[in-house]
Amino acid sequence: MRNGKDLIAVRDRALQNGRMSIYRKMVLITLLLIWWPGCGGSDSTSATSDSGKLQILCTTGMLSGPLSDIVGSHAEIITLMGPGVDPHLYKPSPGDVRQISSSDLVLYHGHHLEGRMGDVLERADGITRDGRTRRAVAVTERISDDRLIVTGSGTVDPHLWMDVSLWREVAGELHKILAEIDPSNSSYFKSRSSELEQELILLDEKVEALLVAIPQQRRVLVTAHDAFGYFGRRYGLEVIGIQGISTESEASIQRVNSLVEMLTSRQIPAVFVESTVPERNVRALIEGCASLGHTLRIGGVLYSDAPGPPESGADRWKTMILHNAQVVSEALR
Template sequence: MSFARRLSSLLVLTALVGLLAVPASAGTARLQLVATTGMIADTLREVGGDRVEVRGLMGEGADPHLYRQTRSDVTAMTRADAVFWNGLFLEAQLEEFLGRLGQRKPVFAMGESVPEEARLADEEYPDQPDPHVWMDPGRWRHVVLGIRDALSELDPEHAEAFAERADDYLEELEALDAYAREVLASVPEASRVLVTAHDAFGYFGDAYGFEVLGIQGFSTESEAGLARIESMVNLLVERGIEAIFIETSVSDRNIRALIEGAAAKGHEVRIGGELFSDAMGPRGTYEGTWLGMIDHNVTLITRSLGGEVPDGGRLGRLASTEEET
């Protein structure tokens, strides 16, 4: 090979190496970001606006407790400018990978934005906080502010724009919280018991004064045993609980077992509807946003447990929140 051709080949190879070393967002105006859960992805888009492009790993119906990264997920995370995840032991199968990735690029655990004193703990495992912080707007505001600060760190030039968008979003959050408090207060006190497939609504109950009973614990990795099912059936019968709820990201098997067990004891229990717990609704719908997800849950719980709510929820944008027949 001639010297000229060798030199040309070397220049091409050098250029390719240079391209591979360039961050994914180089040459574009937007940060290339990856978020694990839909709730974090949606909030990133709200605060980041047109300065960010966000890929969410977990879509409609995904269970973050059990989710394992795919090859395309790994590629997306390694090429992104930063990765945002919930943390607090939510994405249990991703923790090891994200820990290693965090040694090479910014990785933000947004659940940790919630102050320790505001986190709920598992009675059996006090060192493991409840990770479902998005269920309470009052706690989620800390995540909004954490996202604002993280984006400002990644792109200081647009920090003012991120702050303005965060303030606007917090106004929506506060309006949603006010709506939730108003309509949930119409539920008769004796009916303020929320029975679900797994213990994802603790922050909701803490914020709005509801007793929350999950068949499984904080994580869906743990299976509910026969003893737990039997004790829950007895509780439904003894306390006359008439409505329980399924979740979009969790099998309804245990809920059906409760209904059958209660029926065998002469007590009728109905399904109050389907709640969004660890995942939001379909992308592109109102329920596919964090605001819509919480609006749906609040509206459905209120209606199913005997309270009064407007048609279509806070903004009249909800699809049907009727009980399952």
């Protein structure tokens, strides 16, 4: 097998001879991206392993958290996007392409959550470098349409993990996918999946108990972008995002002004910032309410599109959901 220097030498000779076709250029560029040393990051983050275990790549921690609970030690899991990374805006690096190409299974959300790397993920089905079959699955697209929130423009809200009962269904789909790709461990996956299901039933009850304490007139959750629709539907909150479903959208002055008037007239005490979204629009609401004589404060930081760092106490999907419920409950009561 040729290494990166060999490939560059081939490229240079072809260029000198004027015989390199467009197709050949594309092939060589792809090989260089995959094989050139270092383009995939350090060895510790490479999807390739000598352990012989299943290699699974998840785009976010919302997927890799439940998956790790089910798979146990029977696979090695890579989470592509770390704490505080916005999946709406994330662009795949050459190292990401290498990790995807090395994985046996690629799990992503779908419904355009990973907007800027959608093309890469949709084409991820194929063969790994050592000849294994690679499968890529948009996990949330396996959920029934009648469980989804669809906007007036026909866009599916991709933030399903905000409803614990709905993400429990996603965990069930993860179990099915694992059983299909590794049938020899299907009984183990089934047992672990059943344990996780019971744990998530209890988590759902905890979140509901925290939020039911908010008085009816204060059950308004205003956040930086519209990521909490499923959270509000499940737990009985009116949810208003300053921006739209994707953080690529921008809030207009008219939108900010209308929210200022609503917050003031209804005397809502707090709004919330998100770990993956700049605070400027939230600060604009606070300043606008102050100009109308209403004191509005930041109720806390919510984790919407990614778990937090280890010290946050919200570094896994389960803990980030519980953290969000606690922060919202304390700020709006």
